[in-house]
Amino acid sequence: MYKFYFTAVLTFLFTLSLNTSLSADDSLKPDLIDIPGWQGEPAQAMTMEMNGINMITATRSYEKADNSFDAAILITTQQMGMMSFQQMSMSEGGISINSTQMDGFKVVHSHDANENSGNFMVLLGETTSNSALFSMSYEGLSDKESLAIAKIYDWKAMQAAAEKLMK
Numbered sequence: 001m002y003k004f005y006f007t008a009v010l011t012f013l014f015t016l017s018l019n020t021s022l023s024a025d026d027s028l029k030p031d032l033i034d035i036p037g038w039q040g041e042p043a044q045a046m047t048m049e050m051n052g053i054n055m056i057t058a059t060r061s062y063e064k065a066d067n068s069f070d071a072a073i074l075i076t077t078q079q080m081g082m083m084s085f086q087q088m089s090m091s092e093g094g095i096s097i098n099s100t101q102m103d104g105f106k107v108v109h110s111h112d113a114n115e116n117s118g119n120f121m122v123l124l125g126e127t128t129s130n131s132a133l134f135s136m137s138y139e140g141l142s143d144k145e146s147l148a149i150a151k152i153y154d155w156k157a158m159q160a161a162a163e164k165l166m167k
Contacts, residue, residue: 027165028058028073031158035149038062053077056165067140069149073124074133075162096143105155111143118143120150124159125166132162 029043043060056075062068089098094113099106102122111118117139124132134155138146 026058027161028056028075028158029060031073031154031161032058032060032071033153035062035152038064065140067138069136069138069141069146071153072133072135073158073162074135075130075165076133077130103151103155105159109143109147111146113143116140116142118146120146122150122155124155124162127166130166132159132166134158 026045029045032040032043034040039062041061043058045056045058048055048057054077057072059070059072061070087099089100090096095111096113097108097110099108101107106123108121109118117137118141119138120134120136122134124134126132134153136146136150136153138149141149
């Protein structure tokens with residue numbers, strides 16, 4: 001189920017377009033740190049351009065027993081803050097979606113308690129033509145466990161690295 005959320009975010013980003021150029025390097029990879037107790041694959045960086053949309057991504061996958069999560073930093077030539085990060089809270093049938101301010105960042109957390117899976121999206125920053133997000137999709141974790149892991153990452157360092165690439 002968590003891969004659905006991750007795929008949905010990437011698909012959504014690809015369907016929107018603006019014409020601002022982004023250039024990539026490996027500067028986002030160091031922010032996808034080792035997480036104590038988890039086996040992490042090496043971080044990967046990629047630049048994509050499709051139908052006028054440019055995207056820089058850094059991703060890393062982690063596993064521990066039957067649990068897993070994928071962390072990603074995304075910079076895209078599309079503003080995401082106004083539409084996706086409006087204040088909301090809903091819950092039905094074990095599935096919840098909440099958006100809120102956390103540590104000075106806009107955060108959307110969706111969680112399926114029936115499958116212990118979900119996704120965090122943190123708006124790292126925006127310019128007039130770009131947005132930067134941290135996304136963490138997970139499987140086999142409670143909402144509290146996933147929040148604890150998401151907060152291990154240094155969102156402010158991610159924000160600083162993303163701002164350099166959005167200039």
